[in-house]
Amino acid sequence: MIQEIKNLKEKNNVLLVAHYYQQDCIVEIADLVGDSLELARKASSSNEDIVLFCGVGFMGQSVKILAPKKRVFMPKIACCSMARMIDDTYFDKSIEILKSYGIDEVFPITYINSNAEVKAKVAELGGVVCTSSNAKKIMDYALKQNKKIFFLPDRCLGQNLAQSQGLKSVVLGIDSKEDVILSDVICYDGFCSVHQLFKVEDIEFFKEKYKDILIAVHPECPPEVVQKADFVGSTSQIISFVNGLDDSQKVAVGTEFNLVNRLRPSKNGIQNTFVLSSTKPECPTMNETTLQDVLNSLNAIDSGEAYNEIILNSDVALKAKIALDKMLELS
Structure with a gap:
């Protein structure tokens, strides 16, 4: 075959x-x-x-x-379950809610885990696409626009990014109108079903079991998990981090199972790379x-x-390309 x-x-x-x-x-x-x-x-x-x-x-x-x-x-x-959590209709409804709060101008940032129609909507408002690896650069650019930042669809990436820069974040639909108005970054209520599996308890388990073990996680993980990790990075950044470790250094990794399972295979029957979960964090799709x-x-x-x-609809594709090209330029 x-x-x-x-x-x-x-x-x-x-x-x-x-x-x-x-x-x-x-x-x-x-x-x-x-x-x-x-x-x-x-x-x-x-x-x-x-x-x-x-x-x-x-x-x-x-x-x-x-x-x-x-x-x-x-x-x-x-x-992608996360991408399915938002479409152009939900995007428009979110903007309407923000306008009803008196927030007339926002700078939208959409995670690349979104469909073309959402990327096009973001472009129409002058926004940008981001990835987990370049999100900080995109956020730095967004802050210079002096507008309220609307980050979608992954609330965890948005919250973790805001926290790393000392910004106040909220989740639209969960936090109060007053908190939304006072926030710096408004996050859409989306998430990755795989990265939600990782818990603080998993980190505590490995820290108790192995002395000096390192914890590396993806920024789609919940904020409380990210706060306790030794390294936080995109998929490519996690690979570079783990591959750069000494063979004897134990590390537990919080991201999708297939990737973690391919990192640093056991040598002489000794396994030093672990999946940071009590259940198999496998993306079904x-x-x-x-x-x-x-x-x-x-x-x-x-x-x-x-x-x-x-x-793709040609108009949608052209608009989405503007948001993608802007990201590439800023990166």
């Missing part, structure tokens, strides 16, 4: 890309592996005419936005894509019967 996949890729000039959270069998055959923005940038500038993206829907959209002339397909258009799905998709492309192509 793997050789057949390789032959079909070469025959049809297809670039196969996979997010870090994909199953090992997908990662092993991919031409590019990375986080969402890294893949979008590299895939959009590649020489191949067709991109086959193994990930979740908004990631395939990002490639199409940055490289509209490429054809982008996905073996499975899996959803990232794990939907199988080798058979990849093969089926390539066969469909080869026969001229391709499916799951990413098609």
